Amino acid sequence: MKAKIALIAALVTVAGIALSAAPPAYAQGFDITLVPAKVELEVQPGQGAEFSIEIRNNATDAAELSVYPMDYSVNPDNTFIFEEPGYYSYSCATWIEIKEETVSIPAGSVANIPFAVNVPAGAEPGGHFAVIFFQDASTPQPDQGAELTPRIGTQVLLTVPGDIVREGGIVDFTVESDYFSLWAPPADGSAGWPARNTGYHLEVENTGNVHITVSAAINYRSSFGFGSGGVDLGAMTILPGTVRYFEGILPSPPLFGWFKAEAVIMYGPDQFTFDVEKRAETSFTVIPFLWILIIILGVLALWAAIHFARKKLRVSVKLERKPDKGS
Structure with a gap:
C-alpha cells in the first residue's frame, strides 16, 4: 500500500538561545514520503532477509537524512512511544542491519535504501517489531535558536515462525x-x-x-x-x-x-x-x-397568549355592552 507513513514524530533538540522567532529554514523544507509505511517479514530463526524502503523527497531542496532503528510501543489511545533498540522483549531493532547510516536525496528524487535483518538462532517464535527512522540531518542555520528536527519512519513487523497464535x-x-x-x-x-x-x-x-x-x-x-x-x-x-x-x-x-x-x-x-x-x-x-421542552413551552406560551387575548376580548365586549348610568 503506497501511502504516506503513518508514523511521524518530531525530535526537539536545543541548539542555543533563540534569537529569532522564525522557524529553521531546513525544517520547513522537510517533505519526505516513505514506501511502504509498514514492512511485513517472516524469517526463520538463524536466517536473514533483505528488504528496501523507497524514499521520495518532495521538497525543493536536497534532503540529508540519518538512518537508525528504534523500538516502539503503542498506547491504547494510539500514541506511540519510542525507545532505544533492545528496550522491549519483542524488539527486532537490534537485528536490523543499517547499510547506509546517512543518505542524501536530491530535490524531487526517489531512492531505494537497502536493509537486512538477521534473526538469531534462538529467537522466540511470534512477533518482533521495530521502526526505522529517517531524520533530518542537514546543517542548521546559525542563530536559529531552538530547532525542530523532523523525522519519519517505517514500521518493521517481523514474524518468527513456530507456535503462532493470531487472535x-x-x-x-x-x-x-x-x-x-x-x-x-x-x-x-x-x-x-x-x-x-x-x-x-x-x-x-x-x-x-x-x-x-x-x-x-x-x-x-x-x-x-x-x-x-x-x-x-x-x-x-x-x-x-x-x-x-x-x-x-x-x-x-x-x-x-x-x-x-x-x-x-x-x-x-x-x-x-x-x-x-x-x-x-x-x-x-x-x-x-430540549426540543420536547421547547415545544411544550411554545405550546404553553401560545395557550397563554390566546387565553390572555380571549380574556381581554371578553372584558372589552363587556365594557361596550355596559349601560350608561345617565340614560
Missing part, C-alpha cells in the same frame, strides 16, 4: 446516548453543544503472540424510532498483548429513538487479508428532551 477480540464497545442536543454536527466532524455529538468507543485487544491488522466498522439500526447508518473506522495494527482504541463521533447521528449498534472487526494473516470476523453489540438512546 484478537473486542474488549469493550459503547455508543453514547444523547438527550440534550438540538441539532446534528457539521458533516466535517464534531462540534460543541448544542450540536449532537454521538460518540463511540471500541476497544480491541490482541491476545496472540503476533501483530494483527484490524479493520473495524460500526452499524446501527432503530429498535424504535427513526434512522440507521454506519461508519467505517479504518484499520490499525495492534501489537501482541496490547489494546487499541477506535474512537470518534457518529456522522449524521439519528434524531430520535432506541437503537442497536453493532461493531465488526476483521483481521487476517497480513495487513491486506481480513478473513477472521468478530462482532459485539450495544444499545443507545436519542431523545431530544
